[in-house]
Amino acid sequence: MKEILIITNYFPPETGAASNRIFHLAEGLQKHNFTVSVITPLPNYPTGKVFKAYKGCFKCTSKENNISVHRIWIYASNSKNKLLRLIAMLSYSFSLFWFFIWNKIPKTVIIQSPPLLVAFTSVLFLRSKKRKLILNVSDLWPIAGLELGALKKNFSYKLLEKIERFNYKHSNLILGQSNEILNHVTSIFPNKHIFLYRNYPNFEAPKLIQNGSSNGKLKIVYAGLLGVAQGVYKLCNELDYSNIQLHIYGDGAEKQKIEDLIAENRALDIVYHGEVTRQELHKELLNYDITIIPLINRIYGAVPSKIFEYARLGLPMIYFGGGEGENLIKTYSLGWVAKAGDYKHLNTVISKIQVSDLQLKCKKKIQQTSIENFNFNTQLGLLVKKL
Known part of the structure; x- marks a missing residue:
């Protein structure tokens, strides 16, 4: 059996798209007769604190689904202070370096x-x-940092650009989760070997049900990270609640602001459900008419993994983020699109959606589109041939 190592910042029991993506990749490779090992920090996302079960550990090695998982030390932090976040990244880098010195590393590594x-x-x-070396690029940094306002074009930015180019140059294969990412890579290194590796989900498509509306209102759900990039707090303030009810699942930096907004504005038809497991969330999502996928800014290279997950659940979408994600919604008829950043247009789009547009037939069509076009095992099989 061929050995392969995956180096990642996120892995279960941490939640979120990044953790799920790497777990399914590791599990899929293991089923393709690879001996898989994973290096990841002690679990700390999204709280920025090492999970209770791992506190006091410097490192921890376990066997999970026949995958060797090495959890190593990190100075955990989700602080907005850039210095503390840098220290957190450097601490994990130091732990990786130490691991490389004392352990045999396989001939194939996914980073x-x-x-x-x-x-x-x-x-x-x-x-x-x-x-x-296979570099799995899920977001284009430092470009994304610039578009989010987290970075400015200064010396630090130029240094990060050099690091980005170094990583591309010395990788044998680049995996990108969007065509925009791959186009960016080949604009710098035209002859670089690339592969489009979308964040397709790997779970059994559920049996769909026809749910009823809430007091005649359209039941809209947002599920995911309540972070700055998603802009859910602003979304709560800008939506017209005349004919909709907004349900929210998740955790993140904006959680408290959203809870305070709901408490102080009882007239807003918003229900916050907190954070639930992914399995529980999938069951809950089947009860809603439609979901919304917002981004505060259009981020070059970004394609929210929610698109593929919700499609498999047969859940129609309102996409509010621009870019390649918008093109996917239109190309595969997965829902509705509103102009990125234009809340007036968003409300207009929502006002034109009728509950009759969201019948069981519509949901089954979306789910079938997902099964035919967003197949995890088919994609993985193509990747395995390149490893």
Whole structure:
């Protein structure tokens, strides 16, 4: 059996798209007769604190679904302070370096990026003519940081650009979750080997049901990270609640602001359900008419994994983020699109959606589109041929 190592910042029991993506990749490779091992920090996302079960550990190795998982030390932090976040990334990079010194590393390694510094550490110390490095790029940093307003075009930005290019240059294969990512890579290194690896879900498509509306209102659901990039707090303030009810699931930096808004404005038809497990969430989502996928800014290269997950659940979508994600919604008829950042247009789009547009027939069509076009096992099979 061929050995393969995956280096990632996120892995279960942590929740979220990144954790799910890497877990399914590791599990899928294991089923394709690879001996899979994973290096990841002690679980700390999204709280920025090491989970209770791992507190006091410097490292922890376990066997999970026949996958060897090495959890190593990190100075955990989700602080808005850029210095503390940098220290957190550097601490994980240091732990990786220490791990590389004392452990035998397989000939094939998949490295998750971002974070850029973690990917840089892995590429720097593992590059070898005898080793195949595969860089799995899920977001384009530092470009995304610039578009989110987290970075400015200064010396630090130029340094991150150099790190980004170093990572691409010394990787044998680049996996990108969007065509925009791959176009960016080939604009710098035209001859680089690339592969489109979408974040397709890997769960059994559920049997769909026809749900009833809430007091005649359209039941809209948002589920996911309540972070700055998603802009859910602003969304809550800008929506017209005349004919809709908004339900929210998740956790993140804006959680308290959203809870305070609901408490202080009882007239707003918003229900916050907190955070639930992914399995529980899938069951809950079947009870809603439609979901909304917002981004505060259009981010080049970003394609929310929610698109593929919701399609498999047969859930129609309102996409409010622009870019390649918008094109996917239109191309595969997965729902409705509103102009990124234009809340007036968003409310207009929502006002034209009728509950009759969201009957069981519509949901089954979306689910069938997902099964035919967003197939995890088909995609993985194509990737395996390149490893």
